[in-house]
Amino acid sequence: MKFTRILVSLVAVSALSLGPLLAGQIMPIDFGQQAHAKGGNSGGNGGGNGGGNAGGQGKGKGQSAAGGLGRSAGPGAKGAQGRGVGNNRGAVASSLGALNAAHASATARAHAAPNSRVGLIAAYERVVEDGISLADDIGDLSKTVAELEAELKELEVDTPAYNQVSAQLAQAKAELDAKTTTGLEEQARVEVSALAEAANKTLSAEVVAEVNALLGIESVVAEEVEAELSESDQY
Numbered sequence: 001m002k003f004t005r006i007l008v009s010l011v012a013v014s015a016l017s018l019g020p021l022l023a024g025q026i027m028p029i030d031f032g033q034q035a036h037a038k039g040g041n042s043g044g045n046g047g048g049n050g051g052g053n054a055g056g057q058g059k060g061k062g063q064s065a066a067g068g069l070g071r072s073a074g075p076g077a078k079g080a081q082g083r084g085v086g087n088n089r090g091a092v093a094s095s096l097g098a099l100n101a102a103h104a105s106a107t108a109r110a111h112a113a114p115n116s117r118v119g120l121i122a123a124y125e126r127v128v129e130d131g132i133s134l135a136d137d138i139g140d141l142s143k144t145v146a147e148l149e150a151e152l153k154e155l156e157v158d159t160p161a162y163n164q165v166s167a168q169l170a171q172a173k174a175e176l177d178a179k180t181t182t183g184l185e186e187q188a189r190v191e192v193s194a195l196a197e198a199a200n201k202t203l204s205a206e207v208v209a210e211v212n213a214l215l216g217i218e219s220v221v222a223e224e225v226e227a228e229l230s231e232s233d234q235y
Contacts, residue, residue: 092210097201102214120198121215127194128217131187134179135220141176148172188224196235203235 093100101117109125112118148169155162195211196203205226212218219225229235 095201095207096210097199099199099207099211102211117198124194124198125215125217127191128219131191131220134183134187138179141172141179144172145169145176184221184224188221188228191219191221191225192228192235203229205229
């Protein structure tokens with residue numbers, strides 16, 4: 001019995017002596033950090049893989065950052081589109097050839113030598129502007145014809161006034177017909193010929209439109225110009 005008490009006392013003393021040492025060797029466990037770390041890994045792998053495969057929107061640091069899955073459909077596609085636009089612009093510039101002189105400023109065109117590329121571009125610009133005057137003339141003649149027709153309806157037939165207005169109407173119609181048929185077609189031929197003088201490559205409707213855009217002008221016979229280019233092989 002005495003021996004048993006001594007043994008119990010020795011065990012108690014040993015426990016008290018070794019307790020602090022054992023406590024110092026055991027790492028504390030923080031269940032909050034473990035939960036956070038687990039959530040981070042889950043979010044990284046889940047967000048990276050899921051978002052990457054879905055369309056490049058994953059924010060995780062797992063497979064998305066390592067393998068680039070999240071970026072597979074992003075900047076690459078945009079870059080390819082940008083290169084396509086650049087190639088198209090280069091093709092247009094190449095088609096223009098000497099007509100790239102249309103990039104010259106209005107001041108340069110105004111002072112250019114008549115037979116220089118810039119001077120020939122300036123001459124073409126003036127021809128296109130002449131077409132605007134033609135369009136104005138057609139508009140004025142159309143108005144005149146409408147007014148004379150209305151006036152003629154109010155006059156008694158075979159009277160001097162009627163005959164006079166009738167003659168004026170016939171003349172106005174003839175002028176209008178000439179300008180809307182022969183006049184527009186001739187204007188188109190003149191414009192194409194003027195631009196061909198400055199060109200060193202075959203003209204097309206796309207080239208003409210690009211030159212006009214560079215010059216900031218608009219042809220009133222754009223449809224007739226396109227028809228002239230398609231029907232003739234001399235440009």
